[in-house]
Amino acid sequence: MSIDTDTAARVAKLARIKVEPDQLPALAEEFNNILGFIEQLNEVDVEGVEPMTSVTPQRLKRREDVVTEGDQQDKILANAPDAREGFFAVPKVVE
Amino acid sequence: MTELNKLTIAEARDLLRSGDVTSKALTEACLSAVEGAGALNAFVHKTPEIALQQAEAADARLKAGDAPALCGIPLGIKDLYCTKGVPSQAASSILEGFKPEYESTVTQNLFDDGAVMLGKLNMDEFAMGSSNETSAYGNAVNPWRRGNDDTALTPGGSSGGSAAAVAADLCLGATGTDTGGSIRQPCALTGTVGIKPTYGRCSRWGIIAFASSLDQAGPMTKTVRDSAIMLQSMCSHDAKDSTSTDLPVPDFEAALTGDIRGKTIGIPREYRIDGIPDEIDAIWKRGTEMLKDAGAKVVDISLPHTKYALPAYYVIAPAEASSNLARYDGVRYGHRAKLAQGDGITEMYEKTRAEGFGHEVQRRIMVGTYVLSAGFYDAYYNRARKVRTLIKRDFEEAFAQGVDAILTPATPSAAFGLGEMKDADPVQMYLNDVFTVTVNLAGLPGVSVPAGLDKQGLPLGLQLIGRPWEEADLLNTALALETAAGFVDKPAKWW
Numbered sequence: 379m380s381i382d383t384d385t386a387a388r389v390a391k392l393a394r395i396k397v398e399p400d401q402l403p404a405l406a407e408e409f410n411n412i413l414g415f416i417e418q419l420n421e422v423d424v425e426g427v428e429p430m431t432s433v434t435p436q437r438l439k440r441r442e443d444v445v446t447e448g449d450q451q452d453k454i455l456a457n458a459p460d461a462r463e464g465f466f467a468v469p470k471v472v473e
Numbered sequence: 474m475t476e477l478n479k480l481t482i483a484e485a486r487d488l489l490r491s492g493d494v495t496s497k498a499l500t501e502a503c504l505s506a507v508e509g510a511g512a513l514n515a516f517v518h519k520t521p522e523i524a525l526q527q528a529e530a531a532d533a534r535l536k537a538g539d540a541p542a543l544c545g546i547p548l549g550i551k552d553l554y555c556t557k558g559v560p561s562q563a564a565s566s567i568l569e570g571f572k573p574e575y576e577s578t579v580t581q582n583l584f585d586d587g588a589v590m591l592g593k594l595n596m597d598e599f600a601m602g603s604s605n606e607t608s609a610y611g612n613a614v615n616p617w618r619r620g621n622d623d624t625a626l627t628p629g630g631s632s633g634g635s636a637a638a639v640a641a642d643l644c645l646g647a648t649g650t651d652t653g654g655s656i657r658q659p660c661a662l663t664g665t666v667g668i669k670p671t672y673g674r675c676s677r678w679g680i681i682a683f684a685s686s687l688d689q690a691g692p693m694t695k696t697v698r699d700s701a702i703m704l705q706s707m708c709s710h711d712a713k714d715s716t717s718t719d720l721p722v723p724d725f726e727a728a729l730t731g732d733i734r735g736k737t738i739g740i741p742r743e744y745r746i747d748g749i750p751d752e753i754d755a756i757w758k759r760g761t762e763m764l765k766d767a768g769a770k771v772v773d774i775s776l777p778h779t780k781y782a783l784p785a786y787y788v789i790a791p792a793e794a795s796s797n798l799a800r801y802d803g804v805r806y807g808h809r810a811k812l813a814q815g816d817g818i819t820e821m822y823e824k825t826r827a828e829g830f831g832h833e834v835q836r837r838i839m840v841g842t843y844v845l846s847a848g849f850y851d852a853y854y855n856r857a858r859k860v861r862t863l864i865k866r867d868f869e870e871a872f873a874q875g876v877d878a879i880l881t882p883a884t885p886s887a888a889f890g891l892g893e894m895k896d897a898d899p900v901q902m903y904l905n906d907v908f909t910v911t912v913n914l915a916g917l918p919g920v921s922v923p924a925g926l927d928k929q930g931l932p933l934g935l936q937l938i939g940r941p942w943e944e945a946d947l948l949n950t951a952l953a954l955e956t957a958a959g960f961v962d963k964p965a966k967w968w
Contacts, residue, residue: 381843393795393842394802395835396823405839408899412840415900418784419856422863429858433686433865433916434673434941438715453574457806466804471818 381409477502479642482546482699489535489545496535496545499645500528500589503547506643507591512968515628515638517552517610518560519592527589534587542702542726544587549638549647552593553600554580554690555679559590563681564608565598567829568807577679578711579648579690586706591644595634598831599798600655600683603905604894605633607833612891615663616641616964619929623967626888626931629659629905635693636663640964646694646703650680652687653786654884654909657921660693661883661934664923664962666955667693668700668948671941672916673718676711684793685716687786687913697922697952701725704944720942728945733953734768739876743779744908746885752927753882760880760924760935763957764950774876776867781860782911783903788844788857789914794834795841801829836899865915872940878950881908883921883934908936918944920951923960932962 381389386406390397397405455461460468477499480488488494504524507516524547531545555561555573562568580590595613597605604627605613615628616637628637632649636659639647649656651669660667668691675690682688692703705726710719740761745754765771803809803825810824830838844853871879885907894902912919917938924935935954939947 385843386839389839389843389846392846393835393839394799394819394822394826395830395839396820396827405836408836409840409843411898411900412787412836413843415903416784416788416844416853416857419781419788419853419860422778422781422856422860424856424859424863427859427862429855430861430865431858432716433861433914434671434716434718436673436718439712439719441712450574454805456574457571459803459807459809468804469812469816469818469821 381406381413478506480645481695482543482645482702483696485546485645486542486702490540496528496531496589497525499545500524500547503591503644510641510643510968513614513616513637513641514611515595515613515634515641515643516549516592517595517634520559520590523559524589524591527584531587531589541586541706543583543706545589546645547589547591548583549591549594549635549644550580551632551635551648551650552596553650553681554648555681556580556590556593559593561593561681563599564596564610565829565831565834566609566808567801567826571806573679575679578676578709578713579680579707582706582709588706594638594647597631597633598834599681599794600631600650600652601794601833601837602630603654603658603902604891605630606891607831609831613637614891615888616968617663617888617931618964618967619931625891627662627891629662629888631655632659632693636660636665639663639665639693639695641968646692646699648690648707649693650688650690651913652683652790653913654906656691656693657909657919657936658884658905660921661923662888662932664932664960665693665695666697666700666920666922666951667691668704668920668944669912669918670704670708670944671918673716674708674944676709676714676717678711678713682797684790685797686793687790697948697955698726698729700920701729701948723945725945725948728949729952730949731952731956733764733950736769736877736950737875738764738769738771739774739871739879740771741774741776741779741879741881743776744881746907749885753885753933756924756933756935757880757882760954760958763954764880767953767957772876774871774874774879776871776911778860778863778867779911782864782914783907785857785860785864786910786914787903788853789861791837791841792845792854793841795838795845798834798838801826833899861914864911868915868917877940878947879938881936881938883908883936887927887929887931887933912938917941918947920947922951922954922958924954924958925960926962
């Protein structure tokens, strides 16, 4: 499996990371090196093996579906790069 | 009396309780050591005001006779931990200026026990690295040098600042986190002790997430006893982390008898890897002899899927990272890129993430995105999770044969020079975790113990791997190894 620059560009887009076109060949090569390393996994016989979902055999605890720590709008917005009138502000999303 | 910052936690605790030393004096000694150690670049956000306030409170508590073991003990905190009102940016530019409105559960536990925070410690960006070279703060530097050679060496990573700070006696202990070896590898490269407990022992709440199914917090200290004391305080069941386990936390220090007669130590043959320096092999053999001399039975074991641990890790960890790091979007916290006329929300995301994340983090996010993308999910991600099941099963079978702990090298080499791996393929850097990563995949406890010096005068460590939830027994075996190895060397001060 070899990754070309188009695939690299598609992955960067999916990850929402801007990559300049002249950087794509180097990125594709890095992906290929790492994926080449990962390919070793194909040697393993995994027939009938369950994929691990939890490393410790435990049932997740349940709790009442209620608000535990609400009413702290100011704290939630305190670190926002742009907060206005009690909201996070972002560039226009809908035309 | 020795300089106060050079004390171990256990020694300081006893002096504090007897009233021979105050936390204020101890804290001031550490703060002045920190001030004098700029060249190590270990502390990246210093919090002297908080430290002195906490020391004063601790002294009052000590006077009142209500003093847990950590009361008044000055610690460094890895930058990955959210600490209320104090910069916590995971050594990333994308979290520049972020000051959490809340405290991580582990640091809260430490503070509840009276611990003193000196500041935040350098690390690899988002804990992705094995040399502390991916940090937005620049490299942390190992206090150890190759004899008289003044080449700056790596303290390891990702908890490189923690390891450097403890080794250089800037603090009595430090917190670390370990996703693939990030506590044990830096401890081995700096002659310090560190334990990654069983997955679920420590709450991950408030610790900035890298790979949630692998991340665990743990202590980094000067001695095994100190690790036992600090781990005790860090562990707890926490309703805020659904993977933290509701099991009683045993008294780890009380279990430290040093008596390992009748214990069975496994030596995994798959950890003999081609190209490993002779000195690593020699120290491993020496460690084996030490445990035998201490009365343990040593047996050869097989962990057949060891070879596949690193490739499985480099699917699972980036996959989880790509998901966890999706939250850095320039909206809720941290950095937002300056936008050009007409830029919309997609450009904001893409520019923010390109500017805010360093190269290694970007690469791992994208690898994770790829292995999770439609059409590749089964081939990569599901296959890696199946291999992970097999790796865990290898350990279960070894333990079922009566093995109490497994002895391995901690790292494939001693500390290397900063910049020496600059042109290497990223996979070469990943090999640093070859002996430690299996433990994260299997969720087991693992401890790194300094075992000796190499020919260049650099520390080498050995790793002990224990049964799940049996940190007490594991630390006791580590104590036996520490006692037999008698490692007392300290780096000569040059900073």
